[in-house]
Amino acid sequence: MFRRLGRVAAVAALILPLAAFSPQNPECIAPANPGGGWDFTCRTVGKLLTDTGLVSGQVQVTNMTGAVGAVAYANVASKRSDDPDLVVATSTVGITQIAQGKYPAGVDAMRWLAMLGADVGVVLVQKDSKFNSLQDLLAALKADPGSVVAAGSSGVGGWDHLRLLMLLEKAGMATDQLKSVKWVEFSGGGDAVTQLMGGHIGVVSTDIGEIGGFIQSGDVKVLGVMSGDRLEAFPDAPTAKEQGVDFEGYNWRGFYMGGKVSDEAYDGWLAIMQKLYESKEWQETAKSKGLTPIWRGGKDFEAFVRQSEENMRKVSKAIGVIK
Amino acid sequence: METLGFLAHGFAVAFTPLNIVLALIGCFLGTIIGALPGLGPVNGVAILIPVAFSLQLAPASALILLSCVYYGCMYGGRISSIMLNIPGDEPAMMTCLDGYPMAQKGKAPEALAISAIASFVGAILATIGLVLFAPLLVRFAIHFGPAEYFALYVLAFATIGGITGTNPAKTLLAAALGLALGTVGIDPQSGVPRFTFGVFELFDGFDAIVAIVGLFAISEVLVLLEEGHGGISARAVRVSRAFAQGREIAASAGAMLRGSVIGFVAGVLPGAGASLGSFLAYTMEKRYSDRRGTFGKGDPRGVAAPEAGNNAAAGGALVPMLSLGVPGSGTTAVLLALLISLNITPGPLLFQKEPDVVWGLIASLFFANFVLIAMNLPLVGLFTRMLAIPMWALMPFVVMVSFVGIYSISHSPFDLFMMVLFGVLGYVLRKLAIPVVPVVLGLLLGADMESNFRRALSISGGDYAILFQSGIAIGLYVLTLLFLALAVFLGMRERRPPGAEPEPAHD
Numbered sequence: 001m002f003r004r005l006g007r008v009a010a011v012a013a014l015i016l017p018l019a020a021f022s023p024q025n026p027e028c029i030a031p032a033n034p035g036g037g038w039d040f041t042c043r044t045v046g047k048l049l050t051d052t053g054l055v056s057g058q059v060q061v062t063n064m065t066g067a068v069g070a071v072a073y074a075n076v077a078s079k080r081s082d083d084p085d086l087v088v089a090t091s092t093v094g095i096t097q098i099a100q101g102k103y104p105a106g107v108d109a110m111r112w113l114a115m116l117g118a119d120v121g122v123v124l125v126q127k128d129s130k131f132n133s134l135q136d137l138l139a140a141l142k143a144d145p146g147s148v149v150a151a152g153s154s155g156v157g158g159w160d161h162l163r164l165l166m167l168l169e170k171a172g173m174a175t176d177q178l179k180s181v182k183w184v185e186f187s188g189g190g191d192a193v194t195q196l197m198g199g200h201i202g203v204v205s206t207d208i209g210e211i212g213g214f215i216q217s218g219d220v221k222v223l224g225v226m227s228g229d230r231l232e233a234f235p236d237a238p239t240a241k242e243q244g245v246d247f248e249g250y251n252w253r254g255f256y257m258g259g260k261v262s263d264e265a266y267d268g269w270l271a272i273m274q275k276l277y278e279s280k281e282w283q284e285t286a287k288s289k290g291l292t293p294i295w296r297g298g299k300d301f302e303a304f305v306r307q308s309e310e311n312m313r314k315v316s317k318a319i320g321v322i323k
Numbered sequence: 324m325e326t327l328g329f330l331a332h333g334f335a336v337a338f339t340p341l342n343i344v345l346a347l348i349g350c351f352l353g354t355i356i357g358a359l360p361g362l363g364p365v366n367g368v369a370i371l372i373p374v375a376f377s378l379q380l381a382p383a384s385a386l387i388l389l390s391c392v393y394y395g396c397m398y399g400g401r402i403s404s405i406m407l408n409i410p411g412d413e414p415a416m417m418t419c420l421d422g423y424p425m426a427q428k429g430k431a432p433e434a435l436a437i438s439a440i441a442s443f444v445g446a447i448l449a450t451i452g453l454v455l456f457a458p459l460l461v462r463f464a465i466h467f468g469p470a471e472y473f474a475l476y477v478l479a480f481a482t483i484g485g486i487t488g489t490n491p492a493k494t495l496l497a498a499a500l501g502l503a504l505g506t507v508g509i510d511p512q513s514g515v516p517r518f519t520f521g522v523f524e525l526f527d528g529f530d531a532i533v534a535i536v537g538l539f540a541i542s543e544v545l546v547l548l549e550e551g552h553g554g555i556s557a558r559a560v561r562v563s564r565a566f567a568q569g570r571e572i573a574a575s576a577g578a579m580l581r582g583s584v585i586g587f588v589a590g591v592l593p594g595a596g597a598s599l600g601s602f603l604a605y606t607m608e609k610r611y612s613d614r615r616g617t618f619g620k621g622d623p624r625g626v627a628a629p630e631a632g633n634n635a636a637a638g639g640a641l642v643p644m645l646s647l648g649v650p651g652s653g654t655t656a657v658l659l660a661l662l663i664s665l666n667i668t669p670g671p672l673l674f675q676k677e678p679d680v681v682w683g684l685i686a687s688l689f690f691a692n693f694v695l696i697a698m699n700l701p702l703v704g705l706f707t708r709m710l711a712i713p714m715w716a717l718m719p720f721v722v723m724v725s726f727v728g729i730y731s732i733s734h735s736p737f738d739l740f741m742m743v744l745f746g747v748l749g750y751v752l753r754k755l756a757i758p759v760v761p762v763v764l765g766l767l768l769g770a771d772m773e774s775n776f777r778r779a780l781s782i783s784g785g786d787y788a789i790l791f792q793s794g795i796a797i798g799l800y801v802l803t804l805l806f807l808a809l810a811v812f813l814g815m816r817e818r819r820p821p822g823a824e825p826e827p828a829h830d
Contacts, residue, residue: 033369047376064734067509067516067526071735074523102514104523149782160767184469184781185774190649190670191593200468201782213670282608291683321514 009197019078021268024086026059030089031251032063033312037119041253042091044117044289048281057272067102074104077156079112079137083256084265087113092251094158095305099312100322111266112305114273114297115254117286118209121163122237126196127219134224134243135201138171145173145180148202151192153210155185155322162247163226167240170247179319193220207251208234209290226250227292252294254301270298326454333682336383337690345380345551346687350694353395354702356518358403360540363412363532364396364637364654364727370731372661381666387509387687389661391623392444393654395690397597397698401438401630405431413531413767414597414633416760417540417605421618422624422774428621431707436480437575437623438630438790439699445583445631446692449584449638451588454685455644457674460591460639461646467592469778470631470790474799475592476772479599481803482606483761493757505773512777524737531598531767534744536725538759541746544718546753575627578608587634589641596652597636598767604632610806638688645669662794 027050028042038316039061046059052252072088081088086112087306097103123134131137152160165178168218186192189206194202199317203223204211208231214220215234225231227248255273257266276282277295286293296304316322337346349371356367368389375385375442398414405422420437425434452460467475483498502745508528519525584602589600607630618625636652643649650656662669667677674681684829709717729738749759777791783789791797 043376054578062734065527066735067523070526101515119365146784155511157514182781182784184778186778187511188649190647194465194593194643194647194649195468198465210648211670213672217671219671 008230017068021084021264021271023055023265023269023321025085026055026057027062027086028059029062029064029076029086029091031064031066031094031242033063037091037253038069038294039063040090040256041091041291044285045089045255045276046143048276048279048285050278051283052276054275067234068097070097070103071082073109074256077105077109081109082260082262083258084261084268087255087257087269089253090256091253092118092308093154094274095164095308096157097307100157100316107305107309110256111257111261112302113257113266113269114277114301115252115294115304116273116282117291117293118250118252118275119165119209119291120231121160121167121205121221121238121249122208122211122215123164123167123197123226123252124193124204124211124220125202125204125223126199127221129202129221131223132221133134133238133282134167134171134240134245135227136227137223138168138173141168141184142173142177143180145177146182149182150203150205151184151186151195151201152206153186153189154202155314156183157319158185159251160205160207160310162315163247165319166311167226167245167247167249169206169315171240171245175318178315196220207236207290210288231292235291250292250294252296253291254296269300273297329678330454330680330686332678333686334683336491336679336683337686339385342384342387342683342824343690345384346691346694349380349388349391349699350395350691353392353397354399354402354695354698355395356392357396357399357401357411357415359399360403360407360409360411360536360725362724364393364399365657366618366728367392368395368654368657368661372657373411375661376750378412380669382662382677383683385661385665386680386684387691389406389658390688391508391660391686391691391694394634394637394688394695396428397446397634398439398442398655400633402435403624404439404707405434405443406706407540407543409543409721412536413535413763414636416535416598416600417601417629417633418626418762420605420629420760421620421622424619424621424627425623430621432703433571433623434621435628435703435706436700437572438626439696440572440701441575441579441582441630442577442626442634442699443692443696445634445636446638446695447584447689448580448583448631449587449590449690450575450685450692452635453642453688457642459645460642462664464591464593464643464647466793468793469775469782471774471795471799472592472595473772473779474796474803475595475599476768477777478803478806479603479606479764479768480772481807482603482610483764490756493755494761497752497757497761498765500768501762501767503768504534504762505766511774512781524735528770529741529766530738530744531763533729533738533744534766535763536729537742537745537760538719538749538752540725541743542749542753542759544722545719545746545750547714567718571623575623578624578627579631580611581608581611582628582631583635586635587639589632590636590652591642593640593643593649594649595636597633597640597654598764600639601629601814602638602764602768603631605629609805610809641688645673645684646671647808648673684736696822699719767777 028046030039032038033116034227042061046061047054047058098107125131152159161183189210192204193211195201197219217221222237225237228248230239274297283293330412353367356362375388401418403409403411403420404415405426405473408419408423410419412418442446473660509516509526583603584606586600589595606627640652640655644659650659667680670815747770749755752759
């Protein structure tokens with residue numbers, strides 16, 4: 001009884017400061033088609049925000065497809081940069097695009113709100129591959145960078161490609177060798193793994209969430225997971241860190257708002273997102289979707305976005321994707 | 324026999340009163356959505372996902388609702404192809420080629436009935452194939468790498484010249500135009516924008532459905548405007564008895580079976596899909612059985628083959644989606660997203676981990692198809708009555724639906740401009756008697772062909788030998804050569820005097 005009262009009080013304490021700001025017609029733009037990762041971010045977070053009562057009413061999800069998010073970025077920058085009701089889903093992929101100058105404006109055009117979770121990068125090979133560790137793969141690639149064909153769900157210079165190269169560089173591969181590693185794009189992580197099983201390619205770098213089933217069924221072998229600690233869902237999969245390669249390659253999911261929104265709206269949404277992140281519902285939902293709940297918000301997140309953008313730009317230059 | 328036990332369990336899951344009602348609703352909505360130009364299975368399923376969520380349906384029920392919508396769309400797409408010469412969705416495009424001429428000859432009821440039966444045959448055979456061979460098919464599908472997919476597309480494009488028959492040079496010109504349009508957008512391999520002129524809306528290239536609605540529907544309206552009221556009399560066609568004759572159905576049985584097999588195989592291959600399935604089913608059938616040059620002029624087999632093909636491909640596409648988590652088409656991509664948001668991860672373990680969902684879904688596919696055939700045959704009479712509506716009353720409605728449909732996909736006014744531009748392009752092409760179907764095929768299939776070509780070359784480091792290294796690829800090239808040789812041979816034997824055959828007004 002007292003415990004329940006305590007919980008009510010705690011909830012009230014959480015909600016009361018929110019009274020200062022509450023979005024009137026909350027809207028989330030998913031800069032992709034229904035079914036994609038950004039769409040999933042908007043719909044899942046939107047539904048949880050309503051279910052947990054953190055916002056009143058439904059969160060409207062608008063799909064604004066185009067140019068890997070550039071259409072939405074341009075639209076928000078030019079037409080809705082001060083809209084207090086609007087958040088836009090983004091992820092590491094969006095920052096990659098900005099780092100390579102593929103968005104109409106830089107990171108300064110928006111206010112970066114928060115990340116709530118991340119999908120984790122993984123390096124996979126065929127189940128009967130001769131490679132048993134990242135070091136095996138590294139040794140082969142160092143001897144002949146073209147000897148193993150790598151693939152993933154992004155094009156040359158996309159995040160699946162970049163994070164594999166960043167991992168290899170961290171593991172000791174020479175920067176000028178990076179661009180000689182063969183890379184093939186497939187339309188999704190599942191496609192790439194299927195091609196791996198068929199023996200058409202040698203190694204896959206992609207998000208673990210989408211292809212977890214293949215790891216559990218033993219159809220593919222994990223060389224390394226790009227996270228700080230082993231993942232709960234895949235306790236047998238070794239991390240890169242364990243193998244002496246201190247690299248984390250997350251594909252985080254988060255949100256930005258227009259560059260001219262008021263501090264009141266920004267702080268209000270920040271508080272809402274933080275409450276959501278701390279809720280049991282989000283922690284469970286995130287884990288069930290193969291995401292690792294990770295929080296970065298406000299200034300901390302803005303700094304993180306800037307730092308990531310800079311790192312990506314460096315590697316992109318090294319492999320000649322940008323000048 | 325284990326399989327039968329699973330299937331029986333599936334029927335037990337599927338046959339709850341709620342699920343039956345959902346299946347009926349799904350089939351009906353799907354047929355309507357499929358029949359409306361611009362709205363296809365991708366939109367249908369995407370629109371209903373939030374509905375399934377807000378009704379808080381159980382995973383099996385949600386999947387049943389949406390797979391019924393999916394199949395309903397595959398059935399519905401053919402209706403506007405036959406009645407209006409406007410495909411309801413991409414895979415239904417091939418049905419225009421013979422379905423519309425049949426309707427013009429007053430054989431609309433036959434065309435609708437045969438296509439409904441062909442859809443049913445294709446879907447049921449594909450579902451049986453899914454039940455019996457899913458694990459085997461998966462092992463077959465993974466042998467298809469970029470080089471093999473490229474060979475498959477070579478086969479498809481080699482047969483493109485024959486699809487409209489009248490003037491192969493114009494057909495090839497149209498296909499080349501489609502291929503050229505298909506290069507617009509971000510290059511998926513390198514991320515470099517091509518022919519986009521800095522316009523962000525062009526970065527994703529031309530959407531095939533925007534092109535289809537523009538080329539078929541909008542250009543039809545432009546032609547009608549020009550012809551004025553003269554266009555009306557052309558539609559006052561005689562309508563024959565309300566149902567297909569058993570003889571005609573029997574004559575198409577072979578086409579249905581062959582179309583089903585080709586479509587199913589195309590569906591199983593994640594890099595192929597329903598559009599390629601219905602296209603290959605049509606061109607193969609034409610090569611195989613068009614002895615008297617009746618294809619393209621209202622041959623029932625030209626309706627049966629692609630309809631069986633696209634429905635079988637829809638079933639086939641579920642094989643890689645369920646057992647590999649790899650969508651073989653746009654619609655299965657949306658279904659995949661639904662599964663994931665229902666907390667079900669498709670993949671190699673799905674059949675073991677979620678037997679209720681998988682077998683409930685399969686049982687509901689059987690059920691959906693029986694509902695659809697039972698629903699569609701009596702509706703033939705209703706749809707035929709559309710012919711009684713004069714064009715000047717019908718077409719504004721079609722245009723309105725086209726605009727709403729396209730806008731509902733992307734919420735982008737830019738796509739509406741593109742649709743109108745494609746309409747003008749379609750009008751010009753029609754005036755030059757250049758068929759529009761190959762334009763869309765080039766646009767739809769060209770990008771995939773190019774991607775696989777370049778993937779193969781990235782793997783080999785630029786060595787073209789990779790294209791000819793596997794047995795599957797070589798087999799496909801041999802098949803391509805055989806078809807080309809057959810075309811030349813038949814052309815020499817049956818060469819008709821040039822000009823003997825009038826160009827059809829509408830392709």
